[in-house]
Amino acid sequence: xxxxxxxxxxxxxxxxCGAIIVGVVQLSKxxxxxxxxxxxxGLDSIEEAIGRATEMGRPVHFTPGLSDVTAETAPQTxxxxxxxxxVTGLTAKYNTELIVTIRIPNVxxxxxxxxxxxxxxxxxxxxxxxxTVRFLSSEQFAYAAGVMGIFHREKVASNIxxxxxWAESLLFAEAGAQIGAIQVAGTAAxxxxxxxxxxxxxxxxxxxxxxxxxxxxxxxxxxxxIAGQDLVKFTVMSxxxxxxxxxxxxxxxxxxxxxx
Amino acid sequence: MRREIPLAITFVVGMTIxxxxxxxxxxxxxxxxLKNLAGDITGWGVLVSAFAVLLASVNLVRIxxxxxxxxxxxxxxxxxxxxxMVAFALVGILRKHNPANTGIxxxxxxxxxxxxxPLGAAMFALLAFYIASASYRAFRARxxxxxxxxxxxxxxxxxxxxxxxxxxxxxxxxxKWLLDIPNMAGQRAIMIGAAIGGFATSMRILLGLERGxxxxx
Numbered sequence: 001x002x003x004x005x006x007x008x009x010x011x012x013x014x015x016x017c018g019a020i021i022v023g024v025v026q027l028s029k030x031x032x033x034x035x036x037x038x039x040x041x042g043l044d045s046i047e048e049a050i051g052r053a054t055e056m057g058r059p060v061h062f063t064p065g066l067s068d069v070t071a072e073t074a075p076q077t078x079x080x081x082x083x084x085x086x087v088t089g090l091t092a093k094y095n096t097e098l099i100v101t102i103r104i105p106n107v108x109x110x111x112x113x114x115x116x117x118x119x120x121x122x123x124x125x126x127x128x129x130x131x132t133v134r135f136l137s138s139e140q141f142a143y144a145a146g147v148m149g150i151f152h153r154e155k156v157a158s159n160i161x162x163x164x165x166w167a168e169s170l171l172f173a174e175a176g177a178q179i180g181a182i183q184v185a186g187t188a189a190x191x192x193x194x195x196x197x198x199x200x201x202x203x204x205x206x207x208x209x210x211x212x213x214x215x216x217x218x219x220x221x222x223x224x225x226i227a228g229q230d231l232v233k234f235t236v237m238s239x240x241x242x243x244x245x246x247x248x249x250x251x252x253x254x255x256x257x258x259x260x
Numbered sequence: 261m262r263r264e265i266p267l268a269i270t271f272v273v274g275m276t277i278x279x280x281x282x283x284x285x286x287x288x289x290x291x292x293x294l295k296n297l298a299g300d301i302t303g304w305g306v307l308v309s310a311f312a313v314l315l316a317s318v319n320l321v322r323i324x325x326x327x328x329x330x331x332x333x334x335x336x337x338x339x340x341x342x343x344x345m346v347a348f349a350l351v352g353i354l355r356k357h358n359p360a361n362t363g364i365x366x367x368x369x370x371x372x373x374x375x376x377x378p379l380g381a382a383m384f385a386l387l388a389f390y391i392a393s394a395s396y397r398a399f400r401a402r403x404x405x406x407x408x409x410x411x412x413x414x415x416x417x418x419x420x421x422x423x424x425x426x427x428x429x430x431x432x433x434x435x436k437w438l439l440d441i442p443n444m445a446g447q448r449a450i451m452i453g454a455a456i457g458g459f460a461t462s463m464r465i466l467l468g469l470e471r472g473x474x475x476x477x
Contacts, residue, residue: 079457105312130326131323190447205450
């Protein structure tokens with residue numbers, strides 16, 4: 001087995017960053033250093049959104065985005081599924097109807113299992129119905145049309161959109177605004193963040209989405225990984241500052257090192 | 261075991277694919293070529309996806325089948341959906357098995373070009389109106405942040421539209437500065453944060469620290 005040229009730096013980056021994250025997770029797991037996450041308004045608002053739907057006696061809509069679990073945007077989908085787990089628990093607690101719409105067939109069985117298990121754990125297995133998790137279409141705009149139709153027909157009171165989105169993000173957000181739904185969105189898709197900020201009540205921007213699972217569950221392991229992630233971020237920021245200064249002074253040693 | 265087996269599969273498959281990016285040749289002590297193994301795993305992924313499509317299609321048919329049989333409001337839309345799904349699937353299968361049959365090929369192309377594409381384009385076109393209505397709400401100067409957003413948006417619009425340059429030659433310069441400096445700095449900060457967040461999430465999944473997607477946690 002031989003190393004492929006030009007990938008050495010990336011491999012070591014993954015090993016070092018992975019070691020930092022695992023190290024901090026272990027510290028947190030052992031209880032030596034349990035990190036705290038700052039308040040994230042978008043995540044706190046999920047309970048408010050579900051509470052409002054409960055008061056109105058209308059359903060909550062959740063979409064885990066349009067990305068597959070095998071694409072490069074997959075972490076966003078996994079982060080969204082973590083939040084779905086929390087949303088299911090809350091809807092079970094408040095006896096509120098939940099509608100989960102799915103675009104990607106691979107995500108469908110995952111979402112179905114999360115919702116089914118969530119209701120089972122809350123002792124409300126009967127709340128899970130055939131149409132709680134709905135596959136609409138794998139075509140982007142057919143899916144968008146389906147979601148918008150559900151908004152209007154079923155008069156959802158709250159719309160929670162987490163994960164990777166593309167051009168349909170504003171279609172969802174505006175259709176939700178038209179029916180007066182309280183809307184919470186979260187994505188790391190750079191081009192869609194402005195649309196969500198403009199049209200939704202609360203928006204999780206970029207990495208806030210990935211912190212969702214840890215923030216909502218307050219699980220020590222997950223909190224540790226978020227703290228580890230912050231250490232990695234600090235390391236990357238140091239590289240950016242050092243690299244900028246070195247390049248400014250005409251020294252390309254760091255750039256050459258990173259190309260190895 | 262219900263959790264351990266999926267976690268073990270995730271780790272082995274994930275590590276194999278990851279390592280195939282960094283190393284070439286056979287895995288030490290075995291005759292397995294890393295690239296071939298990664299290729300095989302990707303192929304298995306396609307198979308799993310095919311089953312997922314089947315599961316999803318069954319869900320679609322059951323929900324809409326129930327809507328038709330119980331004559332729910334708008335049940336005929338469910339009928340149209342199922343009929344269209346069956347028609348597209350049949351034509352697609354026939355086309356796959358009769359590649360030389362120009363009639364079926366033309367029918368498939370016509371269905372795609374004259375049904376699916378225009379419907380998709382119509383949905384996409386709605387965006388133009390939605391951008392206007394979302395902008396109207398977002399740009400109302402209700403707070404300091406919204407006022408800054410409004411001022412920046414007006415300056416960028418004036419800098420991008422020909423009329424802005426006619427009014428004052430500095431509008432394009434200000435617009436370019438806003439886009440290239442504060443906007444780009446903000447975008448990069450979000451991108452770097454999101455990339456590291458994505459990496460940490462991937463690590464958690466690979467190492468089995470994040471199990472929410474398996475349900476019940």
